[in-house]
Amino acid sequence: QVQLQESGPGLVKPSETLSLTCIVSGNSIRSGHYWGWIRQPPGKGLEWIGNIYHSGSTSYNPSLKSRVTISVDTSKNQFSLKLSSVTAADTAVYYCARSSGYCTDGVCYGYFDYWGQGTLVTVSS
Amino acid sequence: EIVLTQSPDTLSLSPGERATLSCRASQSVSSSYLAWYQQKPGQAPRLLIYGASSRATGIPDRFSGSGSGTDFTLTISRLEPEDFAVYYCQQYGSSSWTFGQGTKVEIK
Numbered sequence: 322q323v324q325l326q327e328s329g330p331g332l333v334k335p336s337e338t339l340s341l342t343c344i345v346s347g348n349s350i351r352s353g354h355y356w357g358w359i360r361q362p363p364g365k366g367l368e369w370i371g372n373i374y375h376s377g378s379t380s381y382n383p384s385l386k387s388r389v390t391i392s393v394d395t396s397k398n399q400f401s402l403k404l405s406s407v408t409a410a411d412t413a414v415y416y417c418a419r420s421s422g423y424c425t426d427g428v429c430y431g432y433f434d435y436w437g438q439g440t441l442v443t444v445s446s
Numbered sequence: 447e448i449v450l451t452q453s454p455d456t457l458s459l460s461p462g463e464r465a466t467l468s469c470r471a472s473q474s475v476s477s478s479y480l481a482w483y484q485q486k487p488g489q490a491p492r493l494l495i496y497g498a499s500s501r502a503t504g505i506p507d508r509f510s511g512s513g514s515g516t517d518f519t520l521t522i523s524r525l526e527p528e529d530f531a532v533y534y535c536q537q538y539g540s541s542s543w544t545f546g547q548g549t550k551v552e553i554k
Contacts, residue, residue, distance in 0.1 A: 367483075367491065367534055367545040383447070383542055416490055428541045432481035434502060436490035 323348040325417050325437035333411075333444050339404040343417030343437060350398045351375045355420040355431055358391060358402045360413040361439070368413075372420055372429055373400055380429050407444045414439040448473055448537050450546035458554040465522040467549045469535035474515045476539030482511055482520045485548075486531045494533075495520065525551070 329341035343356070350356065358370040371381035373391045381389050385404070393400040404411060416439045422431020449472040459465055469480065478498035483491035493502040495511035498518055508523040522529055530553050535546040 369543040432496040
């Protein structure tokens with residue numbers, strides 16, 4: 322059974338960098354799937370942040386692209402999210418998820434079939 | 447960016463009734479690359495439908511998806527108590543994936 326687990330600080334100060342890691346079990350991160358991050362502000366809807374392939378190829382939400390870095394560590398079967406210069410608007414539950422689909426000509430097409438339980442990150446001084 | 451607008455915002459129904467949820471895209475969704483998710487309070491979303499009409503593994507057949515182009519529908523044929531939740535559509539047919547704002551299905 323595929324399982325994903327987010328970990329990282331629950332509180333980040335404004336202007337600092339949010340860092341989260343997603344550990345994958347039950348599925349090799351080299352399996353051919355893409356791995357993504359999605360967030361959900363309290364009481365609001367879902368926002369796609371970005372995806373990564375085990376090769377390191379990434380795709381990002383244009384609205385966040387200047388602040389986001391997603392990386393992968395295949396030796397530990399995990400991938401990570403960094404979001405810089407955070408503000409209160411970045412307070413959200415952050416989910417990691419597996420994406421089933423494909424990429425071609427630099428564009429990725431996929432839906433999220435397995436999700437982590439989510440972790441709340443609050444941006445506050 | 448493709449904007450997805452779901453309607454209604456809230457649907458008040460009784461167990462056993464039929465639920466029809468709509469998801470409209472601001473431009474055509476390539477190859478019907480549209481998914482539906484169910485989210486219950488305090489839980490992660492769960493994939494129900496992908497490719498507009500394909501049920502995900504383990505999803506009961508009372509859930510069905512249809513549509514193409516800019517108009518998509520999720521139908522729950524007979525609501526069970528565990529179906530009362532928030533439902534989101536997601537398009538993945540462009541370089542920037544987007545979600546709808548959600549439809550809450552509540553008990554009448």
